Amino acid sequence: MLPCLLSAYRKRHSTETAILRVWSDIMMAADVQRVTLLAMLDLSAAFDCVDHTILLQRLQIGAGLTDVVLEWIASFLSERTQRNAYGGEVSSIQLVLFGVPQGSVLGPLLYVLYTAGLFDVVTCHRLHLTTAECTQRASQQRHRWRALPTSTTRWRPADCV
DSSP states (O other): OOOOOTTSSSSTTTTHHHHHHHHHHHHHHHHHOOOOOOOOOOOOOGGOBBBHHHHHHOOOTSSOOOOHHHHHHHHHHHTOOOOOOOEEEOOOOOOOBOOTTTTTHHHHHHHHHHHHHHHHHHTTOOOOOOOOOOOHHHHHHSSSOOOOOOOOOOOOGGOOO
């Protein structure tokens, strides 16, 4: 169910193993005089951009979840609220329309399943994709004032092919 190149949330996989995989790929390409391109994405607020409707569709179609399990996850994502505090000021309570709960056990797994199609696109074009979760970055973000997400870009694998 999880993409095979995913380094996060797996036994014997870590940020270090992801970096070693990238380094190994670069060295192997250099040995046969191939050009190497390394693209890095900053996904520091990615958990906040997950569209609930798209996620539930991917869980149903891609992971085969149905009925009670899908309803439970929909309930887990719906009717969540948040407020922000900064410098002694507190915002009003706002409904959270996008994102998966950070700090939960299920949140990171839902995010990985939401983005799993990216691995298919990369594999289809014979590229390599290595990912690693960086929890330190997420914990730093909790202490910053930031606006609630108001929209998201709907990404589909078909858009990239």
